[in-house]
Amino acid sequence: MSTTTPSAELVRADVADLLGVEPAELDADADLLDLGLDSMRIMSLVERWRAAGATGLEFADLAEDPRLARWTELVAGAGA
Numbered sequence: 001m002s003t004t005t006p007s008a009e010l011v012r013a014d015v016a017d018l019l020g021v022e023p024a025e026l027d028a029d030a031d032l033l034d035l036g037l038d039s040m041r042i043m044s045l046v047e048r049w050r051a052a053g054a055t056g057l058e059f060a061d062l063a064e065d066p067r068l069a070r071w072t073e074l075v076a077g078a079g080a
Contacts, residue, residue, distance in 0.1 A: 004052075004053045005049075005052070005053045005054045005075060005076055006049050006052045006053060006054055006075050006076070007076070008072045008076060009023075010052070011049070011068070011071055011072045011075050011076075012026060012068060012072070014045060014048060014049075015032065015037070015045070015068060015071070018037060018041045018044070018045070019032075019035055019036055019037065026068055027068070028067065028068045028069040028072070029067050029068075029069055030067065030068065031066055031067060032066040032067065032068060032071075033066045037066065039059075039063070042059060042062050042063060042066075043059055045062070046058070046059050046062065049075050054074075054075045054076075057074065057075060061074050062074065
């Protein structure tokens with residue numbers, strides 16, 4: 001059984017993909033909702049990251065603080 005979680009690079013790449021930007025263009029402290037993410041896209045990320053090993057991740061965790069830096073912390077630690 002795998003206990004890995006998505007990497008910080010994967011989190012950044014997935015968010016950038018949904019926003020249609022390059023990963024390097026994302027500011028870790030920018031509000032991702034202001035950049036165009038909506039609840040449907042956030043849910044798709046939750047499902048994607050759960051499937052990749054972040055099994056404890058919840059939608060509310062991401063919606064509460066929609067910054068890439070916080071999401072990276074949550075996703076990297078969600079499987080622990």
